[in-house]
Amino acid sequence: MKRSLVFTVCLVMFAASLTLAAEEKSEPSKSERPSVKTHIPTLVEAVRFSGDIRLCGEKIPFTDPEVRERLEKEMMLAVWNRPQVMLWLKRAHRWFPHIESVLKQEKLPLDLKYLPIVESALLSHGESPKGAVGYWQFIKSTGKRYGLRIDSNVDERRNMFRATQAACRYLNDLYSRFGSYLLAMSAYNMGEYGLSNAMERQDTRDFFSLYLPLETQRYILKMVAVKLIMSYPEKYGFHLEPQDLYPVFTFSEIKLSPENVVPLSMIAKACEIPFKTVKDYNPQLRGYFLGQGTTTLLVPEGKHKDFQRKFAPLYKTLVKKQLSSKKYHVVKSGESLSAIARKYHISLYKLQKLNKLSKRHVIHPGDKLYVR
Numbered sequence: 001m002k003r004s005l006v007f008t009v010c011l012v013m014f015a016a017s018l019t020l021a022a023e024e025k026s027e028p029s030k031s032e033r034p035s036v037k038t039h040i041p042t043l044v045e046a047v048r049f050s051g052d053i054r055l056c057g058e059k060i061p062f063t064d065p066e067v068r069e070r071l072e073k074e075m076m077l078a079v080w081n082r083p084q085v086m087l088w089l090k091r092a093h094r095w096f097p098h099i100e101s102v103l104k105q106e107k108l109p110l111d112l113k114y115l116p117i118v119e120s121a122l123l124s125h126g127e128s129p130k131g132a133v134g135y136w137q138f139i140k141s142t143g144k145r146y147g148l149r150i151d152s153n154v155d156e157r158r159n160m161f162r163a164t165q166a167a168c169r170y171l172n173d174l175y176s177r178f179g180s181y182l183l184a185m186s187a188y189n190m191g192e193y194g195l196s197n198a199m200e201r202q203d204t205r206d207f208f209s210l211y212l213p214l215e216t217q218r219y220i221l222k223m224v225a226v227k228l229i230m231s232y233p234e235k236y237g238f239h240l241e242p243q244d245l246y247p248v249f250t251f252s253e254i255k256l257s258p259e260n261v262v263p264l265s266m267i268a269k270a271c272e273i274p275f276k277t278v279k280d281y282n283p284q285l286r287g288y289f290l291g292q293g294t295t296t297l298l299v300p301e302g303k304h305k306d307f308q309r310k311f312a313p314l315y316k317t318l319v320k321k322q323l324s325s326k327k328y329h330v331v332k333s334g335e336s337l338s339a340i341a342r343k344y345h346i347s348l349y350k351l352q353k354l355n356k357l358s359k360r361h362v363i364h365p366g367d368k369l370y371v372r
Contacts, residue, residue, distance in 0.1 A: 089230065120137055189219045264288055346371065
């Protein structure tokens, strides 16, 4: 009985050893296992600076205790917000090729590509409490000064290509005025007149010696933090593969010169794309209609083919419908534009717009005016 029990135990142990050996054989060795990059540096490691740190070629004096403290703050806040940094990296792959192309054309430092990350996180629809809008956060007056169309129908501050060109021209002008990219970026943030006054009153042209609004003091060091993280993402624990990044934005162009207002849904139909895609590719468009005049629109690559052939009959039908629905008023002696507008319960502005009349236009008896 004892011998039988011993034999059974030995048999079980032998079978278990065979199973374990088989499992070990099927499991890859440590050298065969793919390396998994999981190291995420601590906040202490993230703010151990060394070497030479520069932004737009200008040295950042991080060994100065006061500058180091401010830079550490921006680094820790950025690195701690890991989802946000991940989105920066992903969106940068979509937009940086276009931004870098314009920076090279304008002979500006490539480090300026980090500015729209600080300004808007590379999003088109952001708006600040002060009314700054778009990727590069232009206020209305500055945007118009640098050639951006901003009205009730179009806001080109939301267009990456037009806004980037305007921002580069503005930064070039600021650099010409202040002779330093750190000061040019400060002026971009707080306004050139405010910076000029601060420099004159404090009698210094050194950014790190200037007492500026707290937002502007942080602004440059935010840029430094963004550059450090995005230049060496693995160092800060961001291990992204090519397939993790958003694809580079590619597109085709279509040009339109309608004499009548055109629904964007008609453009979408002619391109065989959803209405949402038209809006996503052209965030500068406001509302549901495209106004009169020449306009260039972006559409997904290849969707421009046969557009004009498909659009022409749709537009022809639209014009016929608009003409058949229009109502006329024949001007009588003694009538004024404002009186006619009141009669048909429309604003004077709408009456002038319907008939393409200027404020100084004089009407005469017998004239036909659209009133609907």
